[in-house]
Amino acid sequence: MKKIKNALVILAGGKGSRFGKKIPKQFIEINGENLIHFFLKRVDTRNFNKILIVLKHSHFKYIKNLKFDFPSVDFLFTNAGKSRQISSLNALQKLKPFEPRNILIHDAARPFCTNNLILKILKQLKKNYSAIPYVLNPDKKVLGYKEFNQNLKFIQTPQGFKFKTIFEAHNKSLINNAKDDSILLPKEKINFIKVEKLNFKITYPDDFNYFKLFLKPIFKTGIGYDIHRIDTKTKNGLKLCGIKINYSKLIGHSDADVCMHAICDSIFGALSMKDIGYYFSNKNSKWKNKNSLHFINFAKEKLKEKKFFIVNLDINIICEKPNISKYRKKMIENLSSILKIPNKIISIKATSNEKIGFIGDGLGIAAESIIQISNEKLY
Numbered sequence: 001m002k003k004i005k006n007a008l009v010i011l012a013g014g015k016g017s018r019f020g021k022k023i024p025k026q027f028i029e030i031n032g033e034n035l036i037h038f039f040l041k042r043v044d045t046r047n048f049n050k051i052l053i054v055l056k057h058s059h060f061k062y063i064k065n066l067k068f069d070f071p072s073v074d075f076l077f078t079n080a081g082k083s084r085q086i087s088s089l090n091a092l093q094k095l096k097p098f099e100p101r102n103i104l105i106h107d108a109a110r111p112f113c114t115n116n117l118i119l120k121i122l123k124q125l126k127k128n129y130s131a132i133p134y135v136l137n138p139d140k141k142v143l144g145y146k147e148f149n150q151n152l153k154f155i156q157t158p159q160g161f162k163f164k165t166i167f168e169a170h171n172k173s174l175i176n177n178a179k180d181d182s183i184l185l186p187k188e189k190i191n192f193i194k195v196e197k198l199n200f201k202i203t204y205p206d207d208f209n210y211f212k213l214f215l216k217p218i219f220k221t222g223i224g225y226d227i228h229r230i231d232t233k234t235k236n237g238l239k240l241c242g243i244k245i246n247y248s249k250l251i252g253h254s255d256a257d258v259c260m261h262a263i264c265d266s267i268f269g270a271l272s273m274k275d276i277g278y279y280f281s282n283k284n285s286k287w288k289n290k291n292s293l294h295f296i297n298f299a300k301e302k303l304k305e306k307k308f309f310i311v312n313l314d315i316n317i318i319c320e321k322p323n324i325s326k327y328r329k330k331m332i333e334n335l336s337s338i339l340k341i342p343n344k345i346i347s348i349k350a351t352s353n354e355k356i357g358f359i360g361d362g363l364g365i366a367a368e369s370i371i372q373i374s375n376e377k378l379y
Helices: 037-041 058-062 084-098 115-124 163-172 205-213 257-271 293-305 327-339
Strands: 007-012 050-055 075-079 102-107 130-136 141-142 146-150 153-155 159-162 192-194 218-230 239-242 243-248 308-319 346-351 363-374
Touching: 007 084, 050 058, 050 084, 075 084, 084 102, 084 163, 102 163, 115 130, 115 159, 115 192, 159 163, 205 218, 218 257, 239 257, 239 363, 243 327, 257 293, 257 308, 257 363, 293 327, 308 327, 327 346
Parallel strands: 007 050, 007 102, 050 075, 130 192, 308 346
Antiparallel strands: 102 159, 130 153, 130 159, 141 146, 218 363, 239 243, 308 363
């Protein structure tokens, strides 16, 4: 088997008991990213020939897309042990056949590690047995009622080692439950390096507020359009944006509310889904004369499933008649109530077709909807 230069181990087997959630903190997603995914995006994975993730078998479902998201990375996986020390040893044994020169062991709960830190550690390993990052804490330290001023080192990960050095240290260790790999080394082989404070560990739920600061919201836009012929034999029954209007109704398989249908299609478009006809075919008698509120509720559920929120809704109604302006307020209020969004992010405009074509002849009404959604709730 070909020897490799650098390997990275990500320890992700912790329960996160202090975090107080059913899902371990390292797998909780914000904006579609968990801590492991976020960390791997921040660093240059080309620095490593192998990246090994240590986790419980039952948690693999949370990272099953990693190979798809990082196709150039040569991932390995191994089972977590009952303790951090056993998990580290499992990782070392998994990597031993590849005989890596250097190994970095990192906690999945430290997603803010930068590429500069990794390069600094790898550089130190050219002339040292280890490279152990630390920071100094300027806060006052008190033990009981007594203050002490020693410059305590707060140890971080990733910790870098010559593979042979740390592998030997683990196998010779008399400690059974070490919370840190560097503690297993003899003092003369420990090389501390002072690093950035930003690389802190996510431990409690409040810590995720810092994580969120690094995540940029995703915005997506969708466009929807619908048009229906006017039933000139009728004098009422028209519905637009769910509001009944005293005007000739539109001909359609459902209630023919062109605005609601356009809104649905714009939501589907923003979510990269198919068109409204795919989900509610006009060939299916089930949807005959169906209230379009049913379709809107379906679209709302899809937004909820994919964890997106409406940021702005812009509707343009194209018709010669009726006069839309006197219904605009009711339409906005109704959509606000249905979609659970504030009035201020809804715009309803109307225009004629200047007597041109099918709509200009007063034979039809069309609506177009442009929607913007985000994975961050802004309203």
